[in-house]
Every structure is written in structure tokens, then in C-alpha cells.
Amino acid sequence: MLSRWLPRWNYERIRSFFFGSRTHYGLIFLLVLYTVLVVIAFVYLYPLLYMFITSMKSPQDLLNPMVQWVPTQFYVENYLKAFRVLNYPQTFLNSLITSLIPSLIQAVVCSLVGYGLARFRFPGKRLIFALMLATFIIPPQNTVLPQMLTYREYGLLGSIYSLILPAAVGQGFKSAIFILIFYQSFSTIPRVLEESARLDGASELTIFLRIALPNALPAYVVTVLFSTVWYWNETFLTVIFLEGGIQTLPMQLSKFVQAYENLYPPGVVNIFDRINEAVKLSGTFLNIAPLLVLYFILQRWFVESVERTGVTGE
Amino acid sequence: MNLGKWLRNEIPPSVREALSGYSFVLVWVIGFALFTLFPLVETFRYSLHQVTVTATGIELTFVRWANYTRALFTDPTFVQLVIEYALETLISTPVVLIFAMIIALFLNLDFPLKGVFRTIFFLPVIITSGPVIRELIAQGVASVPQFANLAAVSQFLQDLPVYLRNPIQYLLTSFIIIFWFSGVQILIYLASLQKIDRSVYEAAAMDGASAWVSFWKITLPSLSTTTVINAVYTIITLSHFSENKVVRYIYGQTYAVQGGIGYASAMAFVYFGVLILLLLITYAVLRGGGRR
Incomplete structure (x- = not known):
């Protein structure tokens, strides 16, 4: 049996098996490749893994140096506490609303602006691109205070309008990136389509709605997804604009310790109910769990998006 | 009509x-x-004034450049934080770029389970936010603890001058977090790699170029524009991140009794200036390197 196929393994075949050839990768190359990728993947996953496992530990497990990676029991008490401390149903809903609504508006407005830049020749276009780059570069602290004071004057501080208004005029969170995505996306639609529509007497808005928009649906999906995630994770602006009003999940997480001690006063509760890292990490995990779910359902859209919409921009 | x-x-x-x-x-x-x-413009106006917030609005008292001189010459914390920020950004950016490029080169190959790895590498983009990162750093998950605490390493760090020691220490303790900021850059590199015409590589191989030579002569030059885009993206992301120490300091001073809106505005403009300087340096380095 062995001798029947062994002779075919001459030097060339062995060499190609280990070192690869023009048509396939060698075993050594694949080994190195997978080792490097697995190590790096571990570096990425380690914090999540650590977070999840620690959050499942009971106070006894936390104190026990023998318990590193496998908790002795299935312990969900931390999550129940974190759930209460975060006021989860309420803050989750707030986060959802404050990230989804500005994102939808942002997608509509950015697509209109991107379309205008991609499809029409007009003087001052380069200036607009330059200014758009500027909006991307200018740190938020350089513009946020006057906005905050103006909102305060009109009583909009703490309400969702303080996030909606900038998004509605193309100045939302990272708007410049989304305008660029739409610009790229609309630039690739053949002009013939709109020329013929124009000859048939269609107005510019009709052309946009009937021809451009259906052809740029991937860009819309990508914009809404990324924008939602980025609004969800944004804390600098939300803390300044929403503090005292709407309480989002990350905002509540920032004051986790304080909120915990309000619910479970340190002098009153027994020692095992004091705050510990397991409870804190449960809170952190509850904070990212919705994003993880969203990502794993729609990961194709997130990951392939950059190629599909051609953000790289030559 | x-x-x-x-x-x-x-x-x-x-x-x-x-x-x-x-x-x-x-x-x-x-x-x-x-x-x-x-x-x-309004923020710039604040930066030249002492701003007092009252129940009805704000009161401005003109102080000329006092807020700026205070930020630059009197306040020891701010200048130190800005210098640390600048050094850390200048260190993190090449790390992110090189790392993202290597990963993108790997992911550009065809092999089983490619999609799984791509999903994992992009994960941080979805979940990175200020409070999450803060919690991870507080728990010590962000660093490579065993390495940073090695006796030999800490001895080596002791011998270095302070301005070198801090950035290297930062690199060791925030290693994982730096990687966490590479997700988008990996995708941008990947997209740009896929646009390179395969026939160029084939022609080069015909002429006897090894994969190594092809990388330096074809791949790298094709990625030069993308590298500039990625560098700008990295610097901006790091500089705008809400856990950035300068950002946090400015935010803290906004509501502090000693600071106030005027002082915070002045610091914001100094910070903006430093950010532009960093972008210009990076651009000059990348362009200069690309031409050679």
C-alpha cells in the first residue's frame, strides 16, 4: 500500500508540498500564516474573553487564585445586578433611539450632498471638498461649546434634537466620511441612465429618487449601520449634549460605580454585594452585547462594505 | 410651472x-x-475672553491672549499632556499602519477560514467606545502585562531618558489597544490591494521577480495613496477619541472653577494646532518616503 504511492513522492513533490508552487501554497507557508493569524486573532479576542469570563465569576471565584479561566459555577448574579444598575431597558431604548434616528437622517442628507458633488459640475466644488475634510479634522472640542450654549438657550440641551439638528444639515458625527461614501457610490453609476431620463423630462429630484437612489442602496445600508454604531459608541458629544436629559447606555456605564453604590450602599450590603470587577465587566458586556448581536447578524455588510462602496477613493 | x-x-x-x-x-x-x-469662530472668541456662565446666558470679559499664555507657560499639566499625546500618536500611527498593512496582505490571500479572521479583525471597530476602553484598561486587559513587568524590561526602561521612556512604556502597556484602532485601516488597505491589477504581478513573475521583490516594487508603491489616507484616519481617530488624555483634560477644565469655557477654548485651539502639525509631519514623511 505504502510502496504503491511512495515512489510518486519524488523530490519535486515533497518540495512543493512543503514550500508550495505556483498553483498552491506550501504547508510551511500555511502553518506560518495560520499561526500569525490565530495569535493576532487571540490578541483581539483576549479582552472580550477575559471580560466575559470575569463577568461570570462569583465573588468567591474572584478571590480564588486557582480560578483563572473556568469559573466553578454558572453565576449570573453579576448580570442581574448590572442590569439593574444600568437601568437597562430604559438606557438601551435611549441608546437605540439616539443612535438610529440621527443615523437615518444623516444617511438621507449625506446622500443628497454626495449626489450633488458626484453628478454636477459647478464652481467651488473643490472648496466644498476642502471644507468637508476640515470638518473631519477639526476636533469636536473646538466647536462643541458654542453649540452647547446655544442649545441651552433654546432649552434643547438633553433632548435628542441636539443630535438631530447637526445631522439634518450634514454636520453629524463623521458626516464627511459618509458623504464621501455616497460620492464614490454615485460616481460609478453610468451617466447614460440619467441623460435619457432627463431627455424624457424628468426633474433632478425624480432622477435622484428613481435612478440614483436604487443604485446606491449598499451605500445607504453601510451608512446607516456604521453611523448607528458610531453614534452608539460616541460619548464625548452625547455627554455634553444629553447630560441631564436622555441617559444612554455608555453614559450610564461611565458612572457605573456611582450608580451601583446608590443602589447597593457599601455600608449597608454584605461584603459579597460590594462592587467588584465582575459586576463592572458585566455592565461593560451588557453595553456591547447589542452591538455584537448586530455585528454577527450583519457582519457581511460591515466587512465587505468598504470594498463594495469603494471608500478608498483614488 | x-x-x-x-x-x-x-x-x-x-x-x-x-x-x-x-x-x-x-x-x-x-x-x-x-x-x-x-x-x-465663536470658540476662538471665547478663547480670548474670560467666560462666565450665568442663568440667562454668558458674560465675556476680554483678556487678550491670557488664556493662551496660561495654557502654554503657566499650566504645567497641559503642555506635558500635549507632548505625551504628540509622541504617543507619532508612535501609534506607524504601528497601526504597518500592522494593518501586514494583516491586509495576509487577508488578500486565498485560504480557508479567511472570512472568520476578517470578522474577528474588524470586531473592535464595532465595540470600541470610551467607557468600554476605559474599563478594559482599568482591568489591565489592554496590556501585555507579563512582558511590561519583566525585570529586564523595567531595568532597560530605567536607563532611558524620560522623553523616550514614556512612549516606550506606553507602547508596551497599550499594545492591544493600539491594535484595536486598526480595523478600518485593514479594510481600506484590503480594498486597495484588490484593485491592483493581477497581470502586473504575473508580468513581474515572468521576468523572474520573487514575491519579495514584487512586494517592494509593485505592492508598496500602489498603496502609497492609501497609506496617506490611513495615516490621516488613524491620527484623527486617536486625537478625537474621548479617552484621549488631552481631550479629557480640556473637558475637565471646561467645568472646573479654575478653568472655565474661555480657558478650555484656548486649549482646544492649541490642541488643534498640534493636531494639524502632526498631520503635516506625517504627510511630509509619507510623501518624502514615497518619492524616494
């Missing part, structure tokens, strides 16, 4: 096209004026 007809007949097509274009971007121009330009 009549007006529309008149417009269509009387106005030359190029002007009509320009007008249509303006009507689409008008909303952005208004937004830029209201939510970027006006606040920027």
Missing part, C-alpha cells in the same frame, strides 16, 4: 447644471456655516 419652463429655455445648460448642483449641496453649506464655522 411657467417659471420652470422659462428657466429651462433661457438659462444655458452649464449654469443650470451648476444651479442643480448647488441645490443639492446647499443644505451642507448652511450646516457648515451654522454648526462648524460659526461655532469655530
